[in-house]
Amino acid sequence: MKKIILTLAIIGVLASCDKNDKTVHNTELIGDWKLIEVLADPGDGSGTFTAVESDKIISFKNNGIITSNGRLCDMSMNSDSPSSGTYSIADSTFTSPDCLDPEYSNYSFEHDRDILIINYPCIEPCRAKYKKQ
Numbered sequence: 001m002k003k004i005i006l007t008l009a010i011i012g013v014l015a016s017c018d019k020n021d022k023t024v025h026n027t028e029l030i031g032d033w034k035l036i037e038v039l040a041d042p043g044d045g046s047g048t049f050t051a052v053e054s055d056k057i058i059s060f061k062n063n064g065i066i067t068s069n070g071r072l073c074d075m076s077m078n079s080d081s082p083s084s085g086t087y088s089i090a091d092s093t094f095t096s097p098d099c100l101d102p103e104y105s106n107y108s109f110e111h112d113r114d115i116l117i118i119n120y121p122c123i124e125p126c127r128a129k130y131k132k133q
Contacts, residue, residue, distance in 0.1 A: 006053055029089060033058045033130035034118045041124035049129055055079040058116070058130060060087060066094045073099035073107065075120055075128050 035056040043046030054077040056070040066087045067074065069079040073096055085096025093106040104121040111117075114132035119125075 006042060024092045028113060028132075029111050029116075030061050030062055031060060032133040033060070034133050035070075035127040036131045038077070039125060039127040039129070040075070040122070041126070042086060043124050045124075047125060049127070052077050057133070058118075071098065073101070073120075075126055091109075117126070 004056040010049045035052060035054040035058075037051050038049050039049045054070075056068065056077055056079045058066065058068045058072070060066055063085050065084060065086040067082070069082055070076055071078070072083045072085055072094065083096055083098035085094050085098065086111075090104070092110065093108050094106050095107070099105065099107075101121065107121075108116035108119045109116060110119075116130040116132070118128045119128070120127065123129075
């Protein structure tokens with residue numbers, strides 16, 4: 001009987017830790033992110049992130065909405081074309097009706113603490129790096 005109670009207690013602790021980890025991850029993503037670097041590989045695998053001067057901001061809201069003061073669906077550094085869409089933390093993707101490429105609807109992103117990287121559809125790697133504000 002003691003083994004059963006101990007086993008259930010351990011399972012309960014592990015299950016609660018998993019839930020808290022997801023909540024923290026979600027909380028870290030919510031907020032404003034400023035464009036700081038872009039990567040456009042020339043086709044030989046030698047591409048690296050390059051610093052940029054830009055006022056482009058992407059914002060993740062609590063309700064699953066993503067907004068930007070620039071175009072979400074391309075690597076433009078301009079902040080003069082507001083756009084919005086929805087995102088999924090579970091899939092690490094976002095989509096927007098403002099995107100012009102109907103064959104590419106889900107844009108993937110990677111998030112690690114205060115860095116966000118968005119992957120764009122290119123033959124060679126095309127990525128934009130954002131820093132949490």
